[in-house]
Amino acid sequence: MSHNNLPLADAAALDAEALYATLLAQVKAGLAEASDPAILGIHSGGAWIAERLARDLGLSQRCGAIDVSFYRDDYAKKGLPAEVKPTQIGFNVDGATILLVDDVLYTGRTTRAAINELFDYGRPARIMLASLVDRGERQLPIAADFVAAHTRVGQGKALRLQQSDAGTFTLTIVEDHA
Numbered sequence: 001m002s003h004n005n006l007p008l009a010d011a012a013a014l015d016a017e018a019l020y021a022t023l024l025a026q027v028k029a030g031l032a033e034a035s036d037p038a039i040l041g042i043h044s045g046g047a048w049i050a051e052r053l054a055r056d057l058g059l060s061q062r063c064g065a066i067d068v069s070f071y072r073d074d075y076a077k078k079g080l081p082a083e084v085k086p087t088q089i090g091f092n093v094d095g096a097t098i099l100l101v102d103d104v105l106y107t108g109r110t111t112r113a114a115i116n117e118l119f120d121y122g123r124p125a126r127i128m129l130a131s132l133v134d135r136g137e138r139q140l141p142i143a144a145d146f147v148a149a150h151t152r153v154g155q156g157k158a159l160r161l162q163q164s165d166a167g168t169f170t171l172t173i174v175e176d177h178a
């Protein structure tokens with residue numbers, strides 16, 4: 001599918017709770033036959049989604065989070081952000097089927113960084129990728145196995161996932177100051 005043909009994101013299309021339900025159904029079916037499954041979310045939004053998926057799938061004991069700050073390809077130029085959250089992988093990566101989770105998939109560079117970091121912990125049998133939203137415009141040959149929505153966001157814009165105290169998600173379009 002050409003990126004230009006994707007619908008431009010609008011508020012109505014960004015019902016994050018509905019998107020989460022879609023993603024959960026996809027992941028549930030996709031992981032049904034997986035051997036030794038585990039779930040790993042990329043901080044911050046991906047970690048929130050991963051935790052909720054793990055709870056809904058009965059995999060909370062096999063859920064972790066990863067912070068890619070040290071593995072970014074622009075680390076030498078940008079250095080560390082104000083806050084680096086800990087990478088927590090409390091399960092054996094060797095031989096596992098690992099579902100990597102992010103909120104938004106864009107250039108693919110964050111996914112590349114997460115995969116590099118993950119291999120420092122062992123050799124998974126398989127890595128799969130789940131993302132709430134794929135906004136296209138990839139710069140690396142990376143594709144998600146599970147995606148709830150494909151959309152365009154527009155120049156200078158970003159999608160921001162937020163989680164309420166009750167654990168529910170909202171998605172908004174914000175100015176991208178990166």
Ligand SMILES: O=P(O)(O)OC[C@H]1O[C@H](OP(=O)(O)OP(=O)(O)O)[C@H](O)[C@@H]1O
Nearest residue numbers: 043044045102104105106107108109110
């Ligand atoms: O495919 P990419 O081009 O790498 O973009 C996707 C990443 O960008 C956003 O994270 P961001 O770097 O804004 O950090 P945040 O999750 O802490 O907001 C988003 O949450 C993904 O992790």
Ligand SMILES: O=c1cc[nH]c(=O)[nH]1
Nearest residue numbers: 072073074109110113
């Ligand atoms: O490594 C990374 C990750 C996200 N964005 C980048 O530009 N590089």
